[in-house]
Amino acid sequence: MTVRPLTDADAPAVSRLSQLAFGWKAEELPDTLKDQTWLGLDGPDGLAGMVRLRHYEQWFTGRSVRMGGIAAVAVHPHARGQGTARQLMTAVVERMRSEDQPVSTLFPTAPGIYRPLGWEVVGTLDETPVRTVELRRAADPGRVTVRTAGPADVPAIARLYDQLARTGNGLMARTGPEFPAGAEGVLEHDLVALAELAGEPVGYLSYTRGKGYVDAEQRVEELVATRGDAAAALVRSLGSWDSVAPTTVWRGSTSDLALLLPSVLPPARRAQPWMxxxxxxxxxxxxxxxxxxxxxxxxxxxxxxxxxxxxxxxxxxxxxxxxxxxxxxxxxxxxxxxxxxxxxxxxxxxxxxxxxxxxxxxxxxxxxxxxxxxxxxxx
Ligand SMILES: CC(C)(COP(=O)(O)OP(=O)(O)OC[C@H]1O[C@@H](n2cnc3c(N)ncnc32)[C@H](O)[C@@H]1OP(=O)(O)O)[C@@H](O)C(=O)NCCC(=O)NCCS
Missing domain, CATH: 3.30.1050.10 (SCP2 sterol-binding domain)
Structure with missing residues (x-):
């Protein structure tokens, strides 16, 4: 079996294998592979394995690095345990080298699949359920005010995210064809709040209110703040929902939230590793x-x-x-x-x-x- 680039003609086979391997619903299945990079290999019954290569940039200590994002790795059940995934991943590493993508990131279903192929776990994306009432106990936000963000605030929000991303390791640069909605994408969430100090943006929060009247679970997409009082103001604004959304699912680093609250936080409900x-x-x-x-x-x-x-x-x-x-x-x-x-x-x-x-x-x-x-x- 040799690895080959998949074309749009392979879309139905990719859909079938995705449904089988990931249990994706009909609306999640790809109906075209146009403008996408996929590699696959064929077995006696059709497509035996596939991988999608995505084209991103990721920040590492002040500079952004071209990154190959690996997704949709799947091998047909009849072709498993014979080195099929290994063959695919070896080919995709070569492909990334030829595309000048010096680093690669993926979210594994099991780290053991990718360790023998050179990937290592460097972090987790956590989801931690917190009692919303606890969020009211964040520190006094001083003179920071919070208001609803609108389209005119999108550039400021993008700048706040960039400022955070540039200083650390791993956050993505949200530009290019993999981010078709661009910076405007942030407004797709139910609510986006902007924290300001003397009229200057100092943080933002995007979240989903959740379903239900008095038993909703609200979900934080991201909270970015340049200073402690801004973070406290945004956390308190989340806390204001405690009467109808008693649980808040915090998405991101649980230890960052722990620094803002006096109570012990529960363990993450999900800690998705990334490699x-x-x-x-x-x-x-x-x-x-x-x-x-x-x-x-x-x-x-x-x-x-x-x-x-x-x-x-x-x-x-x-x-x-x-x-x-x-x-x-x-x-x-x-x-x-x-x-x-x-x-x-x-x-x-x-x-x-x-x-x-x-x-x-x-x-x-x-x-x-x-x-x-x-x-x-x-x-
Ligand atoms: C995971 C999957 C892609 C593996 O395919 P495969 O062709 O059987 O894998 P290979 O035979 O090439 O094995 C590659 C390595 O991964 C390891 N591995 C395979 N499946 C594993 C699993 N479920 N857990 C831990 N390690 C695993 C193998 O031991 C092998 O390591 P080794 O070379 O040191 O022995 C396949 O089982 C599958 O499609 N699963 C369902 C979808 C899925 O989980 N995809 C991954 C998305 S991140």
Whole structure:
């Protein structure tokens, strides 16, 4: 079986396999593959496996990096357990390398599927049910006011999101064909609130009110604030719904919300992991931002991409990084999954504990900066 690009003529087969593998409803099934990238392979009964490659950009410490988003990975039940997914994923890594997508992100149904192929879990997208009444206990918001946002506020909201995304690791740049609604997409939610201080936007909140009169569950899509009083004002505005929506599902980092409330929060109801792969280490190093200068060498291990499995010297100067090939011997081993962990904000100690790095290196931690990985756009 050889992997081939799927065309629009494959749409019915893609629909059938999606229905089988993911239980998608009729309205969720793709009726066209036009302007989309899919790879697949054929078996005796038709399409045996498929994967969709999406084209995104993701922020890593101040710079945005081209990212291949992996979605809709499915293998027909009769073709499972024979390396079909492995073959597809190996081909899609090659495809991403040729499309200048140095990193790749996916939301796994099971991390064990993608670990042997070089992806590693770097973060989770949490959904935490909180008693709405607790949200009334956020700190005094001082002079911050909250009002309903409208179309004229869209550029300010986009700027607030960008400001947050640029400083951390993992949030997507919401531009390009994968975001057809563009910045206006934020207004698709039931309610969007804007926090202002002296007329300046300092945060926003988008959420869904939920169904029901006195027993609704409201759902936060995202809350972004540049300062604590803005976050408190927005959390309190959510809390004002407690009489009709006793539960609020907080979407995003639960620990961020915990910093704003005096009570212990319940555990996340869902913690969807997301995984990162470094497809092209020199390009990934050159594309991202860095927290500190470094000069560190290691031997990269990557069974799926022999082209990058070798000795490298990482040099970071004036905020720019480069990987230079080195023939030095005796270098500490860094598995490509360990590189993903570091790239996504994990520590070299965590990589070592997971068996993905041979020796602790504070210089690596300082250079990568250790900003926790976040993502808000599920695909
Ligand atoms: C998950 C799925 C794509 C695997 O396809 P497959 O062709 O059987 O996978 P492969 O035989 O190529 O196995 C690839 C690796 O994944 C591992 N793996 C496969 N299924 C797994 C599972 N359910 N849980 C954990 N690991 C799994 C295999 O052990 C193998 O690792 P190894 O090479 O170290 O042995 C297939 O079972 C499927 O379509 N499932 C339903 C849909 C789904 O969950 N898709 C993933 C969406 S993120």
């Amino acid at each position: 990162l792969r470094i497809n092209d280490a020199p390009a990934a190093v050159a594309a991202r931002g860095w927290a500190a200068d470094a000069d560190v060498s290691f031997r990269l291990e990557d069974p799926q991409v022999p082209a990058q499995a070798r000795g490298w010297r990482l040099v970071v100067q004036d905020g720019l990084g480069r990987l230079e090939p080195t023939e030095a011997t005796g270098l500490p081993r860094l598995h490509v999954r360990g590189l993903a962990l570091l790239y996504g904000g994990g520590s070299s100690a965590a990589a070592m504990r997971a068996g993905l790095l041979d020796a602790l290196d504070p210089a690596l931690d300082a250079a990568f900066g250790g900003q926790p990985a976040r993502i808000l756009d599920y695909f």
